[in-house]
Amino acid sequence: MSAAAVAWDQLAMELASAAASFNSVTSGLVGESWLGPSSAAMAAAVAPYLGWLAAAAAQAQRSATQAAALVAEFEAVRAAMVQPALVAANRSDLVSLVFSNFFGQNAPAIAAIEAAYEQMWAIDVSVMSAYHAGASAVASALTPFTAPPQNLTDLPAQLAAAPAAVVTAAITSSKGVLANLSLGLANSGFGQMGAANLGILNLGSLNPGGNNFGLGNVGSNNVGLGNTGNGNIGFGNTGNGNIGFGLTGDNQQGFGGWNSGTGNIGLFNSGTGNIGIGNTGTGNFGIGNSGTSYNTGIGNTGQANTGFFNAVNRPGESGDSLI
Template sequence: MNFSVWAPEINSALMYSGAGSGPMVAAATAWDGLANELNAAATSFGSVTAGLVAQAWQGPAAAAMAEVATPYATWLGSAAGSAAAAAGQARAMTSVYEAAYAATIHPLLVSVNRSQLVSLVMSNLLGLNAPAIADMEAQYEQFWAQDVTAMAGYHAGASAVAAQLAPWRQLPAAAAQALGINFGVGNKGSLNLGSGNKGDSNLGAGNTGSNNLGSGNRGDGNLGNANTGATNVGSGNTGNSNAGSGNTGNSNAGSGNTGNLNVGSGNAGSNNFGSGNRGNSNVGSGNIGNQNFGNGNIGSGNIGCGNSGAGGTAGNNNIGLGNTGSNNVGFGLTGNNLIGIGNTYYDQATGQFSFGALNSGTNNIGLFNSGSNNIGFFNSGSGNIGIGNSGVGNFGFGNAGHTNTGLFNSGDINTGLANSSSINFGMFNSGAGSNAGSFNSGLGHNAGDFNSGGGQNAGSFNSGTGLNFGSFNSGAGFGGNTGFFNSGNVNTGFGNAGDTNTGGFNAGNVNTGFGAATNVNAVNSGYGNTGSSSSGFYNASNGGHTSGAFNNLNGGAGGGGGGGGGGGGGGVGKGTTAGIYNTSGKAGNVGIANTGMQNVGYLNYGFQNTGWGNSGGNQTGDGASVGINNSGFKDSGISNVGDFSSGGFKSTSGHAGFFF
């Protein structure tokens, strides 16, 4: 990160708005406790096995046991040392943080400096305040330098601590294989407490990977369900080390983010602190651009709300509300390098004063608007109804996109809150997909919440690139699961890590039943299915892949099926249907009683609709309508008849809001 380009408003806010050193202190304490427990276990294990071999148990079996037990005891001791080292690094990280915190300027001091500067500039009619203005700017530069030094030191210290962390020694293969103990059915691996897992030391069902605490994960070390990746705390993430749900990316703290290192929800980008941003390193919500401090800005480096350039383009480095242009300080200004309110301002470029009305745009109703045809306050876009909108045709507050109904949306044609992608009905959705729900991320079309990746899911907490009906599924490739906690593909049931199974807890392929770890040589599992590559009940599949019940699919291009006892996969996902009573062509549907192609949800008719009872969409491209009972083209919301509209009950096209 280049902290030198961030103003003290941003650096100070980032430091003072965090969780503090408490979580890291707690982590150090927890690592210490784990180290003590592992050390005690290693000592006890070594003592018991040595006593058995020396006294009560003799012969070849005892020798074989000792051969396996010795490296396992050594591994326990090594793990205890690694845990103790992690505790030490956590304490070191605490010291680095506290030093940086103490060196950072308090945000209140920065705010006071800027407020005094604006006051001095506004009253500097005869130039009498020039020395005081210079003092304020000099103090601000000192704040900037001190914050940059503190943050750079923090980053360097944290990097040094992280560099000293070493990967843990893996359990020796001979010991792991010899243990071969599972508490459950249908597992492939060792030390699983649960059923249908492929891997080792999972506490849950249907995981593909090891050391997961949860079900339906595809990866290692996850605490939660249906994650695709490693070391996530939460559910439905695609990526690694996320704390939250439905993220696509790495190291996010929040939900529904597409990107990395975001603190908040629904961001499309990285290093954002807030929600619904489209860009990087923003502090606030609903911004399009980078390094903004505030809400609903289009551009970069703005401090305030609703700032943009002319015609919805980027406006940069504004301080204030509702400005159109760049480098302005004030409210509702149109132009560049201005200080003031509306048409009353001081032009820093020419040194001239201007006196006029409080709106600087045209045909506005309200105060401090710098755009055109707005109704409300602090709008810099055009045709908006509300407060602090910098986009076009929005109904609400702090929207930087166009035709949104709601708050802090940086995408387009959304109905809801803090969406950074387009055509969503819900909250905190990010990426390039269209969703009816909340906290969804990635490229998919989802009817539900907390889904991530590029899939099309009717349900919640699904991850990966597949098409699933249900929740907590993480199938890779084309997915196609109907049920819960599946990490394989084309399963009807729950807790399956294999492919094309009907039932539960199967780690093998094409099984009908429960707890099977072997493969069956068949083209379908379940009952009453015709065609191939199906699981479930009474499905008719002419190519492609089908799970669920009573579906009719004419797939054609779906690829190979789960026959031969080993595959259970193949293809690229075209012609994949999951759910109940779907009728589709070669593209498939996900949900219940959808007719058409690539619909996700319930009772949809047409092409690429997402939600409930929609009938819009064309037959040549993404005609997605998202929401409930829409019959137009690319609508979001409820019962819209027109096209490209958000909100509800609209018969016109290209508008946001309700009933007009």
């Protein structure tokens, strides 16, 4: 759990850094190099993502705090428990007194030994009750992470709702520029620079095609956010081999708290080998995982789990409330 607390703290810092970087990039776009209705539409669409990132960072920090609190609770309980050596010494003294009690002369000493043993039991029961209450309080303080906004798919519609005259003027002004290597807004072709371009190898935003650089792109090998296709880099992407946040598919990398599949790192993942909270499968690391073996965390169900509130554990396992 100490390692889990450190991992959650690192995740919180990564999310906070991502939120700050995202805010810096989008603010620079809409405030300097990209102006107009399409810029305003992009800013309105990505604002919920910025808020979600900040909220996720704060929630990850709270999870780190709760994990650290659980570690402190466990250490306090272990320190308050009667040491096994004292229990063994008490039982050894009792045996010695019983074997030498030929004429009943050791009766008072035997009674005192038994009273001390009962006191040990009372201490341990009280400590374990406090431990259960503390651990339950820590677990109940954890809240589910919310899924990120999915409104980037509405960006084309938002741009279409922008004043038609602005888009028409941009298209008209672009007709005299090189057809296949244009600079401007709402260009059609390939190798262009600007926003809302149609083609391939475009640099800007909301470009449909392949190998685009920007945000809201549709195609393959795009770099940005809200891309749809394969091999994208960013977050909110859909496809295979993506790197970023909220990816759907196989061989993903990043913090995908809403991902489903195998080998994911994040929150509420489903599959095998996941790391996070609320995972379902085998070999998970986190809190509230379900599976059959090798889980580590709180409230796991399966075999060979390490933690507490685990169920159906194999011989030799360590933990609390084992079944």
